[in-house]
C-alpha cells in the first residue's frame with residue numbers, strides 16, 4: 472500500500488492513553504466521512520498511516536493520505552480521499568500523477584553516534600552483570616539495548632529510492648516510510664482482520680553464511696543455542712500474555728523456526744489469535760503489546776528502567792508500532808526496526824540486540840552491525 476499527500480492529520484496525544492485517543496480521532500473522522508468502497512477489502516476505503524514513538528511521551532503520527540494505491544492477492548485499487556467537490560473523487564485512478572524522477576543523494580559519509588561503540592559495549596556488559604547478579608528488586612532476565620549511527624549525503628535523500636532498494640533486498644519484510652521514518656522490518660507486532668489477529672515474534676539472531684554450508688551451520692547453531700532460546704522465550708510469552716482474557720483461541724508455534732533475511736537470520740514464532748467478541752481493535756491490541764519483550768525486555772518495567780538508565784539514546788519512533796489502520800480497527804503494525812529517521816540529507820540509523828545472562832558484549836555489537844547493514848545498503852546503493 473502506498474499513500475501520498477495528506478487529507479487529514481489526526482491528533483495523537485502522549486501518555487498511556489495515546490492509543491485510545493488515536494482510535495477516537497480516527498473514529499471521529501470516519502463518523503462524518505461518506506465512503507464509497509466497492510471492494511471492501513483490508514486496506515480499501517478510508518485508511519490512516521501511523522507511526523508511534525517508543526516512549527509514551529514522544530510524538531507519534533496518524534495521517535490520512537490523500538491518495539492510496541494498494542495491491543493485495545492480485546487485486547489492485549486506488550483510493551482518493553478529499554473534501555466534497557474534490558475532482559479526484561469522481562475517478563481516483565484517472566487523476567494519478569506521473570512520478571517525478573528519482574534524485575540520487577550522492578556520496579554518503581558517516582558522522583558518529585549518540586554513544587560510542589566503546590560506551591555501548593560497557594552498557595551491554597553492565598546489563599549482563601545486572602541480569603546475572605539479580606541486582607535490584609524484581610529480577611531482570613532480558614533487556615534490549617540499542618544504538619544509532621548518523622550518516623549524511625551530498626543531496627537530500629529521496630525516500631522512494633530507499634524504499635525501492637529495501638523492497639528489492641528484503642521482499643519478505645514490511646517496507647515503510649512515514650514522516651521520515653524509513654525501513655524494512657521483518658517483525659509484525661500485530662495484524663488484525665476482524666476477529667483474526669496475528670503476530671510474528673522474532674528474537675535470537677545470527678549472521679548469514681558466506682556459502683550454503685556455513686549458512687546452514689549458523690542456522691542450526693542458532694536453533695540449538697540456549698542463549699538465543701533464552702532471548703526468544705520471553706518475547707513469545709509477552710505476546711501470549713497480551714492476549715490474556717481477549718482470545719477465544721490462541722495458536723503458538725510449538726518451536727521457533729528460522730526466518731532468513733539478506734543480512735541476518737532470526738528465531739521466529741508465529742502467534743495466531745481468534746479474538747473474543749467484542750474484538751479489541753488494532754490500536755487497543757497495540758496498547759497491550761507495546762513494548763514487547765522483543766524490543767524492550769523482561770519483565771517489562773524493569774527492562775524499561777534499565778534502557779532509560781543505560782542506553783543513552785533517544786529511540787524516537789524506532790522499535791515502536793508502524794503501519795496502517797482503518798476505522799473498523801483492522802490493519803497491520805510492524806515494529807519499526809532496520810530503519811532510519813531521515814531528515815533532508817541526514818539520516819539516523821538504529822539497531823539493537825536482546826541482552827540475556829549469556830550475552831557477550833562484542834558479539835552483541837557485531838549483531839547490531841549486521842542489523843544496521845539493512846539500512847546502510849539501502850543508503851549506500
Ligand SMILES: C=C(O[C@@H]1C=C(C(=O)O)C=C[C@H]1O)C(=O)O
Pocket residue numbers: 615617658673674675676702737765766808809821822823824825826842
Ligand atoms: C532490536 C532489534 O531487533 C530485535 C532483536 C532481536 C535479537 O536481539 O535477536 C531480533 C529481532 C528483533 O526483535 C533491531 O533490529 O534493532
